[in-house]
Amino acid sequence: MTIALEIKDLHVEVSNKKILKGLSLNIEHGEMAAIMGPNGAGKSTLASVLAGKEGYNVVSGSVKYLGKNLLDMPTDERAAAGVFLAFQYPVEIPGVATSTFVRTALNAQRRHRGEVELDAIEFLKLARARAKELEMSEDFFKREVNVGFSGGEKKRAEVFQMSMLSPILAILDETDSGLDIDALKIVAEGVNKLRSDKLCGIVITHYQRLLEYLKPDTIHILADGKIVKTGDKSLALVLEEKGYQGIIEAA
Amino acid sequence: MKNISDIKNRYYKSYNDILPNLPGLGLDWMKRLRDDAIKQFHQDGFPDKSVEEWNVNSFKGLTDTFYMTQQEDSYEIDYPSIEKKDAECLVRVIFHNGKIISIDHDELPKGVQVNSLKFFIKNNSDFLKEKIKPANEYSEARLSNIIDSRPQSIVALNAAFHEDGAIIHIDKNIEVPGYIELMHIGDYSENSMKHIRSVIFLDKGSKCEVIENIQGHKNNNTVFTSDVTDIHLSQGSSLSYNRFIRGNSKNIHVNNVHAQLDKGSEFICNSLINCDGQARNEVRINLLGEHAISNVNVLMMGKNKSLHETLTKVKHATKNTKSVQVIRTILDENSRGSFQGKIRVEEGADGTLAEMSGKSLLLSDQARVNAKPELEILADDVKCSHGVTVGTLSKEQLFYLQSRGIPEHEARKLLINSFSNTIISNFSNILIKRAENFILENYNEND
Numbered sequence: 001m002t003i004a005l006e007i008k009d010l011h012v013e014v015s016n017k018k019i020l021k022g023l024s025l026n027i028e029h030g031e032m033a034a035i036m037g038p039n040g041a042g043k044s045t046l047a048s049v050l051a052g053k054e055g056y057n058v059v060s061g062s063v064k065y066l067g068k069n070l071l072d073m074p075t076d077e078r079a080a081a082g083v084f085l086a087f088q089y090p091v092e093i094p095g096v097a098t099s100t101f102v103r104t105a106l107n108a109q110r111r112h113r114g115e116v117e118l119d120a121i122e123f124l125k126l127a128r129a130r131a132k133e134l135e136m137s138e139d140f141f142k143r144e145v146n147v148g149f150s151g152g153e154k155k156r157a158e159v160f161q162m163s164m165l166s167p168i169l170a171i172l173d174e175t176d177s178g179l180d181i182d183a184l185k186i187v188a189e190g191v192n193k194l195r196s197d198k199l200c201g202i203v204i205t206h207y208q209r210l211l212e213y214l215k216p217d218t219i220h221i222l223a224d225g226k227i228v229k230t231g232d233k234s235l236a237l238v239l240e241e242k243g244y245q246g247i248i249e250a251a
Numbered sequence: 252m253k254n255i256s257d258i259k260n261r262y263y264k265s266y267n268d269i270l271p272n273l274p275g276l277g278l279d280w281m282k283r284l285r286d287d288a289i290k291q292f293h294q295d296g297f298p299d300k301s302v303e304e305w306n307v308n309s310f311k312g313l314t315d316t317f318y319m320t321q322q323e324d325s326y327e328i329d330y331p332s333i334e335k336k337d338a339e340c341l342v343r344v345i346f347h348n349g350k351i352i353s354i355d356h357d358e359l360p361k362g363v364q365v366n367s368l369k370f371f372i373k374n375n376s377d378f379l380k381e382k383i384k385p386a387n388e389y390s391e392a393r394l395s396n397i398i399d400s401r402p403q404s405i406v407a408l409n410a411a412f413h414e415d416g417a418i419i420h421i422d423k424n425i426e427v428p429g430y431i432e433l434m435h436i437g438d439y440s441e442n443s444m445k446h447i448r449s450v451i452f453l454d455k456g457s458k459c460e461v462i463e464n465i466q467g468h469k470n471n472n473t474v475f476t477s478d479v480t481d482i483h484l485s486q487g488s489s490l491s492y493n494r495f496i497r498g499n500s501k502n503i504h505v506n507n508v509h510a511q512l513d514k515g516s517e518f519i520c521n522s523l524i525n526c527d528g529q530a531r532n533e534v535r536i537n538l539l540g541e542h543a544i545s546n547v548n549v550l551m552m553g554k555n556k557s558l559h560e561t562l563t564k565v566k567h568a569t570k571n572t573k574s575v576q577v578i579r580t581i582l583d584e585n586s587r588g589s590f591q592g593k594i595r596v597e598e599g600a601d602g603t604l605a606e607m608s609g610k611s612l613l614l615s616d617q618a619r620v621n622a623k624p625e626l627e628i629l630a631d632d633v634k635c636s637h638g639v640t641v642g643t644l645s646k647e648q649l650f651y652l653q654s655r656g657i658p659e660h661e662a663r664k665l666l667i668n669s670f671s672n673t674i675i676s677n678f679s680n681i682l683i684k685r686a687e688n689f690i691l692e693n694y695n696e697n698d
Contacts, residue, residue, distance in 0.1 A: 054646065076659070079654055079655055079656035093651070094669060095671075095672040101652070102655075
């Protein structure tokens, strides 16, 4: 296994407030890594920094992705290079059909990689196949991006986008928040279908439940801006028993 | 800068010189209409900032410059550059420098008349007399009962100087097959003004679709255009009136629409306005008969130092009428815009439904927009709403699009289009066809 993502001693500030304080993490191709931690530990900040959101000031440290300096790349180039962030709160875009949005994104990525763009028919074929795999109705192709979607629909739409864009690094930011148990299952199954030797994932979550379905290879506890403990899936069970405080104190 | 009252006097003085060239002098009532109108204009002058309807922006070159109507009649027209009318177009009227130079049509069905003002003066002047009211009736008083409100002096100037116009007259129960296009082109050799006076009359139960295609002038001379269109929809008739207004940086457009709606009639008024110069769009609607419905959709798109203004006044004069107004403004660079909308519900006009929504999108820090919605409700049982917003492109939305691999400029374009799509989807097909190509053209330039 080769390393896909290498985060070294990352320090990040938001509005002059230190959020990440020396975070280091390596993720290999094919690895599904779960990041758990209490509120305010910096989980979502990590997701935003990796995706390239404005307003996150990297003070020091480095992020290498597929051998390149990720922090130097603009957001759209990161996406074209295979970084995908599934949003905790997917953004509504009135007036833009979901299929238009996904096709624009897919073709922009392909163009950036020097690949031939998909025409409308090729795109529709692919989109139909992917929607079918995720047991999604095609009705939502025509619906405006995330507008009027239920919580579960929004998360499924994120997984659909992920499957269309076939990323190498998928970051799932609290994908389980706001989902009932059935929706959670469907979303997790959707993600599991996309797993491969190449894809690596960062699953950010509060709860053990999503991990029962996603079965991560590694679990990392993030507290106060740092990874304080790393282990296999049994760590989640310990966490369930002792709570974050217990683990943080033991570390 | 020249004295404003001096300019006013010059128009007044030039009137007698120009008069012999204007149509309709053989008709007593029309001569009187012109005479009274120039007197009224001389009395009122151009609206200044003391007039509420004109106090947001200043129109450069409107009140401090004297324009002549251009007299030479037969100008060489480059016909091949004008595309042929398309198959769904029943009649196309081409105005060049404010005068009709061609009326192109297939065989007209019975009951459909589309012709020039001059033709009607000759052949059916009684109809015109009924539809073109004296200028002093085009006062705000015609819409609201406020006694001290001011007349529209640009309408008075138009009434005095109008040279031509298109008259559309549809007989009872006729559904016009295909649309009617009024195309305006121009190529002035000097600074000029032009006044167009048009009438659209739909008799009971008839139906018609019209598009005004107003293009920018070729030469770079300042041209002040006043378009006044009187619309009368009889009981149960339905008009879709569409305008695509363009112009170069030297164009000043002032367009006035006065629509009167009888019982059960329907008026759809769609405007796409993109002028590099200054454009003002005034729409006044009188819902006079029960169950009359009006829908106003306006999309203004400004760039550079352009100015776009829309003023709407909708009066619900009787029971159970409905009006919807949707105004969208997109401003880039140093452009300016304004929307003033007023809904007035008269006493006893119960069962009124009225909605007004104005949203503006500012694409640059220098762009400015003003919005003023007003409701005046004198009846008890009404449902009225208005909402006005001004915003910029959402950072959250931009980031979401970029995180999927869409480059920033493309993401901006997608969001701008999504903003305008909400109104373009209200437009009728003939305007959509033009608008879509146009918007692609317009925003590709920025790539």
